[in-house]
Amino acid sequence: MDIENTSELRLLIECARGGSLTAASKVMGITPAAASAMLKKLEARLGVRLVERSTRALRLTAAGERLRDYAQRALELLEEGVALVSDGGEAGDGGAKSRGAAALRGRIRISASSDLTRRVVLPLLDEFIDRHPGVELHLNVGDLLQDVVRDEVDLALRYGELADSRLVARRLYDGRRLLVASPDYLKRHGHPTHPDELTQHECIRFKIGDRLERDWRFWRQDALQAAPVEIAVSGRRSADDGGIAHQWALEGRGLTYKSELDVRGSLASGALVNVLPDWVGKPMPLHALMPSHRFLPQRVKSLVDHLADRLGRQPRRG
Numbered sequence: 001m002d003i004e005n006t007s008e009l010r011l012l013i014e015c016a017r018g019g020s021l022t023a024a025s026k027v028m029g030i031t032p033a034a035a036s037a038m039l040k041k042l043e044a045r046l047g048v049r050l051v052e053r054s055t056r057a058l059r060l061t062a063a064g065e066r067l068r069d070y071a072q073r074a075l076e077l078l079e080e081g082v083a084l085v086s087d088g089g090e091a092g093d094g095g096a097k098s099r100g101a102a103a104l105r106g107r108i109r110i111s112a113s114s115d116l117t118r119r120v121v122l123p124l125l126d127e128f129i130d131r132h133p134g135v136e137l138h139l140n141v142g143d144l145l146q147d148v149v150r151d152e153v154d155l156a157l158r159y160g161e162l163a164d165s166r167l168v169a170r171r172l173y174d175g176r177r178l179l180v181a182s183p184d185y186l187k188r189h190g191h192p193t194h195p196d197e198l199t200q201h202e203c204i205r206f207k208i209g210d211r212l213e214r215d216w217r218f219w220r221q222d223a224l225q226a227a228p229v230e231i232a233v234s235g236r237r238s239a240d241d242g243g244i245a246h247q248w249a250l251e252g253r254g255l256t257y258k259s260e261l262d263v264r265g266s267l268a269s270g271a272l273v274n275v276l277p278d279w280v281g282k283p284m285p286l287h288a289l290m291p292s293h294r295f296l297p298q299r300v301k302s303l304v305d306h307l308a309d310r311l312g313r314q315p316r317r318g
Helices: 003-018 020-026 030-044 062-088 096-101 115-131 183-188 194-198 240-250 260-269 298-311
Strands: 051-053 058-060 106-112 137-139 154-160 168-173 176-183 203-208 215-220 229-232 255-259 286-291
Touching: 003 020, 003 030, 003 058, 003 062, 020 030, 058 062, 062 106, 062 298, 096 229, 106 115, 106 298, 115 137, 115 154, 115 240, 115 260, 115 298, 137 298, 168 298, 176 260, 194 215, 194 229, 240 255, 240 260, 255 286, 286 298
Parallel strands: 106 137, 106 154, 203 255
Antiparallel strands: 051 058, 154 286, 168 286, 176 255, 215 229
16 A cells, blocks of 8 residues: 555544544545545455444444554654654754654653652653644553553553563663651651561552552662561552552551652652651662554654653652
């Protein structure tokens, strides 16, 4: 399929978006009859049905959805390439890179955890959008780990060490978990000075997937290579959303074990306290994850560079 037929791919995308040939034809600036003929021609050439038609609506078949996803990415890349060439000038032009960078275009689909997004990443995304008005962000927020390849995510921000060979990972921030609580909680229940004392406290735990955390590990700041102290913790509150655990801690409802990047703002304001300043929790590096089998658009590369630069300036606590 050559570039002359991109209108057929655009039609398929608009059919999925609008749910009918009439809606798609209006966007394309053609008649419904012309749109129908174009779609039938595409199906005939591919030898597969792309849409299911009814008297009221139109929906894509499994094959149509698959082609739509690839067509969307292909057209976004084409649009970005044309914009970069048009705005950047000839190769070798000293100003081409800077002018082309301002012409980034297309959609970026991002997945990130809730607390990280709201307390750290959101203003960084806003900075990027303000700098690149041609970029569109689709943000999926939640602590449920998405399948980056299957769910067609361009970029996922995730904590922890990663072993999925289908992904390319770039480390954005090195941090650890910290034990935190509100001053009010510590005033009412006492301030632990050693991890062993956590068995006497209300601990707000996380549920990751189907597994509820039952043990927290700690290392002394001056002995990070030594074996950790592992403590079995319990409490009446647990959540699969880091933002909820954070909020409960702010309300004085218990101790929680959070990435220091997520809680740095609350620590700086005094709303939360680093309960065991001589100890740190398990390593919690933040990675940018991208599917290894896809071509990586410049807009995604630029966003990852932006996040790495801005997060690299964040002060580390512990």
